Every structure is written in structure tokens, then in C-alpha cells.
Amino acid sequence: MPDSTRDRAHQGRDKRGLILESAIKVFARTGYHGSRVSDIAREAGIAYGLVYHYFKNKEEILETIFEEQWSGFLGAVDAIADGSSATEDKLLSIAGLILNAYRVRTDWVKVLVFEIQRSPRFRNPDQIRAISRLFQIVARILRDGQKAGELRDDLDPDIACYVFIGGLDIVVTSRVLELIEIEPGTPDEAQYHLKVARTMVDLFLNGIRNPEGDS
Amino acid sequence: MPDSTRDRAHQGRDKRGLILESAIKVFARTGYHGSRVSDIAREAGIAYGLVYHYFKNKEEILETIFEEQWSGFLGAVDAIADGSSATEDKLLSIAGLILNAYRVRTDWVKVLVFEIQRSPRFRNPDQIRAISRLFQIVARILRDGQKAGELRDDLDPDIACYVFIGGLDIVVTSRVLELIEIEPGTPDEAQYHLKVARTMVDLFLNGIRNPEGDS
Amino acid sequence: MPDSTRDRAHQGRDKRGLILESAIKVFARTGYHGSRVSDIAREAGIAYGLVYHYFKNKEEILETIFEEQWSGFLGAVDAIADGSSATEDKLLSIAGLILNAYRVRTDWVKVLVFEIQRSPRFRNPDQIRAISRLFQIVARILRDGQKAGELRDDLDPDIACYVFIGGLDIVVTSRVLELIEIEPGTPDEAQYHLKVARTMVDLFLNGIRNPEGDS
Amino acid sequence: MPDSTRDRAHQGRDKRGLILESAIKVFARTGYHGSRVSDIAREAGIAYGLVYHYFKNKEEILETIFEEQWSGFLGAVDAIADGSSATEDKLLSIAGLILNAYRVRTDWVKVLVFEIQRSPRFRNPDQIRAISRLFQIVARILRDGQKAGELRDDLDPDIACYVFIGGLDIVVTSRVLELIEIEPGTPDEAQYHLKVARTMVDLFLNGIRNPEGDS
DNA sequence: CATGAATGAGAATTCATTCAT
């Protein structure tokens, strides 16, 4: 009896998770508006009525995808920020985390980039706040770096963090849009991302100006 | 007769432009999917059937908004790139151009950010190419700067341009999302944008690392 | 031009009225809940989308049927009440009006009886008020009769009116339910209704007690 | 073992009755169509699947409510009709019975009035016959009164009974619709109903005409 | 050019009912 109870609860969890996974796949493929609830159900191999057992409506599926995945992501970023490594390493870790997300969870990143991040649907305070937490964490890293004397303190960290996140964000978006093709010489995607991450952190820390330049 | 013909042609132009303006307002307010053709028509004060005289369908309105406005914007950026000023000034000009766009044409920027930039609808090659032209122009500026010895040439301009555009892009997006509140001390929006533009170019050129730091 | 304008307006009116007529037929046949909007459209020979051009939703059709028809009916009753005839004649006229309604507009009466009069949907103040106006008019007739000395004034007109309307109401309902079959001897429906009207007014005025009875 | 069996059977009875009671409450509150099977189950504190152990479907619940309660009601009316009291007293008893039903079993009366009495669902012969039995009993009382010389015998009892029942019916309906507010002077509802019952029987027996009137 | 009536494909959502556990 306790077994069957667990099983059923387990099944319920499974189905819910299955629906979310399927929704991510389908949304990534055809976009939120281009996807019917029945498409999600077909992808999950269930009747579409069941979707409404677990979610109030199509909208709630998207919100749940965002919430559950984003909070996990923020957790990882938070852990990096709280670490004791040098600012440079923290930034490198975050850049790596973000750039690798696309490789590891391509569909989720697609949904995030196309359907969530800037969707008119997501202009509500809760979701805006959730997104802005990423900026706050990076700003905190920068502030810590300033206090430690590693970083210039004449730059507003609340603005500087935009440059860092913005750069990464656009790289990811460009990958999603297939704007960037990996250079022929690069052995694989991971290598390329490593190079990008290093370039971005280097640029962010040292700037692009030629120190020997005459300007 | 030539007069009335001109008038009518003129009217036609006007109506077409009126529809586009109205569509920008309406899309900015309720999003592309949340806006009905009749909403656009009501905003323009015309019958909705008339919209189909000027545009094939709703989709074409959005495409036209993008094309007409984006090419104008690209032209301005191009002019800056082609100028003879120092790289730093070029970047400052571009940052100013982008940051001011939100002030001057808020609704258009909203539509760009929410409906166009990353819409699944806009994953077609033509539009992707149009967007990537902005990156190419900025990369060109950077390349020119490298040739002139102003900029380090160990950094890939095709990656570096992401940091610059990405930073600006996120700032604009954040303004649209009302993530950023202008600091109390700042007299007005224009002042704030000027400060942000300077900070970003400074950061981009010189980096955030403390040159006197011990790391 | 004024002609075509009138024509179009006329057409609009016609279609709206056509939809209402069709809805009455369909609702009478299969009940409000048993009728699909598409049934109404098919009955009217139009596309069902057009129904939503003229009415917000299915509900509004029913409300409109009630409002437009009921106010006409109330007007007729009001006219009788305002007349100068004797109370007995007024009551006879009202009884005749109500009893004949079923013959003349069977479908409407069916809808009134089954879908409107006591529908849980119609428990809202406006509609309750509309219905109660019938009671008020009859009560006014009775009050006038009392003032004129024609009627006993020890009976509360606000209660007495229930007996009169209630009797008629149930007769009509029973006809709709086909509870009553017209007696074989009666030549036709109209004759039968005349007899019922007279019986009811006689009963209402004189009572059923045998005046020569010993009780 | 016999004990547990009895208990379970007992429970079964209880659950069935519980479902019926809950259904009456829920139907009274939101109407048959506005109520979901799960609402009834929640009201009863059981799983909605269990409802289908006791009833074939939602429809059968409503039918059962009608049948079980109506036959009890008819039994009470029958008993009054079969009694040896004077016609006036019989009518008074019936009026009292009906008028008090609303006080004692408000929800049931609401369901009867809104969902059963005139529902298109209830146009089937069996249920029409069940309802018409009430009319037959009252007609029998009237016929008996005519035979006993208490009542005029020039009035068709099959029509006269409509006036009596119709009056009561409308009063009850009006109470349900909250059309009638109890007069301020009246101490309580029961008192008010007593007054109404007396008025209606008086009116029914003696008529409203002023015997001293000149008409 | 202009209008808005007319069309109907399309999708979301509801909820009665079944059934494995």
C-alpha cells in the first residue's frame, strides 16, 4: 500500500515533469504561440486533457518552465558569487556557466531567449524581479572586487554588470539565432565557448584599448 | 486633376504611415499577439478593412515596421562608422544613439525589443542578416581602431563587438522593462543616458580592473 | 449613396433580428443548453461567426430575447391597466393576452417558460425587477378596483395578484408541457382559452365557495 | 463480520444520501449546469469518482433528487386530501405545507423551482406525470367539495386547481427569487406564510369581488 | 479609397466519465 501510494505520487511527478520537458521541446521548435497544447501532449504521449490536470492553462506551463529552471540557474550563479575565488575567476565561471547552458540545455535556452526573456507576457513584476536578480548577483561580485581593490571603484557596478551580462546574453542569443558559426579551426563547441568566455572576461577586465597606443 | 491626384497619393502615403505609427503604438502597448488588426485601425481612426489595402496582412505590418525603421537606424550607425573621428568618439556616438532611441521613440524600441529582436517569427535569414549588420558595423569600427593602433589587436573584433552591443542592448531592455530606475541625483533621463554611455565606453576601452591593484 | 447606407443598416437590423428569431426557434426546440451557437446560425442560414458580430456571446442572445420581447409584453399589459374599463374586463383582457401569447408566439413562450422565467441565470436584479413589474401592474389594477369599491379591500393586492398571475402562469406552462389537452368538445384552441380566461376571472372575483352551501 | 457488513451497508446508504444532500446544496447554489460533479464531491468530502458508484451519471442525481423528494411531498398532500376535514381546511393545510417547504428545505425548493419544474430536461412523460399528480390531487379535493355542496359546481375543477396551485407556486418562486420581502410588521417568516396561506384560501373560496359593490 | 458585414479555420478549455490501482 505505501508502495502503490509512492508509485502514484511518483507517476504524478513524472507526468508533470514529462509535460514540462515536452513543452520545452515544443516551444523551442515552434515558439509559444506556434505550439498547441495538443502538440505538447502528443510530444509527451498523453491526452491533452491531462495537461489541464497539472497546469491551469498553457500560460502556466511557460511560467513554470521559467520559474523552476531559472531559480536553479540563479542558485548556481549565487554559489559562484559566494565563493572565495578571485573576481576574475568568478566572472570566468559565470561566463562558462551561461555559455555552456546553450550546449547542455539548448531547448531551454531557446525558450528562455525567445519566449520568456523579453516576452510581453513577462512584463509582470514577479518575473521582472526574478530576472533582475541575476544583475544584482553580478553587481555584488563587482562590488566585492572593488572592495578588495581588484577593480576600479570609479565605475558604477550597477551599470558595469550590464556590459558583462549583456555581452554574454548576446553571444548566447546569436548562437541560438545561428548568427555565429563556430570558426573552422576550433575543434568543438566547448572549445569555442571557452575561448569566448576568456575573451569576454579579458575584455571586461582590461578593456580593448591598446595600452601602448598613443591615444 | 494633377492636384487631386497628388493629394490622393499624399493621403495614401499618410494613411500607410498612419497605420504603421498606430501599429507601433498598439504593439508596444499590448504586444503583437495581443493586438488585433481592428485595434490598430481604431488607433488610426480608420476602418480595419483599409489596413488590407496597404498591407498584405498583420505580419507584413510588423515586418515593415522593422525594415523601415531598422534601415534608418543602420544608416545612422553606418555614418558614424564611416566618420573620421577617433574610435572612442565613434563608440560614444553609437552608445548615445542607441540609448537615446528609447527616449525619442520609446514605442518603437519596445516593439523592437519585445516583438522583433528575438521573436521566433524573425528567425528567417533576411531578418537575421539585417540584425547582424549592426554587429558587422561595430566590428568594422573595432577593426579600424586596431589597424590605427588605438585598440589591442589580440582581441577578436567579432567577439568584442558583442560585449559592446550586448551591454547597450541590455541597458535599453532594462529601461523598457523598467528594471532601471534613474538615480535620484540625476537631473533627467538624457543626463542619465549620457553617464551610462560614458561608463560603458570607458569600461569597454579601459576595463574594470584596477591598474594599481595587486592581482 | 443614402440608399446604400440605408440598405446596409437595414440589412444589419435584419440579420440581428433574424438571429434572434432563429435563436428563439432553436432554444424552444432544444433548450438553451442543448443549443449550440452553430445551430442558431444554421437555422438563420448564416456563418456562426456573424452571431458574434451582433452579440457578445450566447448568453447575450438569451438576454436580448427576454428584454426585447418582455418589454413589449409589459407595454401591452400596462395599456390594459391604464384603460378605463371595469376591473373585471381588465383582468379578462390580461388573461386573454397571456393565454393567447402561447398560440401566437409559441416558441417565445416556450423559451420564456423554460429558459428565462426561472433560470438560475436570471437571478440577477435587473431581470428580477423586469419580471416583478408584471406583478406590480396587476396589483395596481386590483388596488384601483378596491378604491372604486369593486373589490374587497381586506385582501392585500400584493398577495392577491399572485393568485391571478400564478393561475395563468401555470395554465400556460401546462400547455407548453402538454399537460393539458384541449377538451374534445371545444372547437378550437382560441375557444378553449376564452373559456379558461372566463373561468379564472370568475373564480378570482367570486371564489369557488358555493354561496348557498351550508359551510 | 455481520457487524462490519452492516456498517459498510450503512455507510453506503449514508454516502448515497450524503451525495444527494450535497448535490441539492450545490445545485441550489450554482444551478445544475453550473455545478460540476467534482463540486458535489467536494461538498460531500469524497472523491468524485465515488459519485459514479452510486449514480450512473450527473443526470441521474437530479432525477433521484426529484423522485425521492417529490414522492414524499405528494404523499403528504395525498394524506391531506384523504382526510375528513372541510375543504377549506384541506386547502389551508396544503397551502401551509407548500409555503413552509421553502423555510424548511430551502435548497430543495430552489432546485425544484430552478432545475426541475420547468427544465427542458424534464419534459419526459414520467416526470410530467409525476408533476401533474399534484394537480390531480387538488382537483380531487375540489371535486369532493363540489359533491359535498361546499363548492360551486359550475367551475371546472381541472381549471380551478390551476389557480390555487399557481398562486402558491408563484409565491414560493417569488420567495426564492427574493421578489417578496417580508413586511416589516410581520414578526417572522412563519407568521408571514400563515397570513399568505389564509389570504390565498380566502381569495380562492370567496373571491375578491366586493359583495356590497355596485358592479 | 473606404467600410464593416460576413466567413470560418483554429485553439483553448471544460468536465463528464472511465478505470487502474
Place this chain on the structure above:
DNA sequence: GATGAATGAATTCTCATTCAT
């Protein structure tokens, strides 16, 4: 008996688009 996950038929309503006037 009891549960509630699972199913999917059924319908409402929206709205882009067409077209007669």
C-alpha cells in the same frame, strides 16, 4: 468501497482575412 489520474468529445469564442457595396 474509494481514489483521482487519464481521456477526449464537445463547444465556445476569437480574429485574421475577404469582399460586396
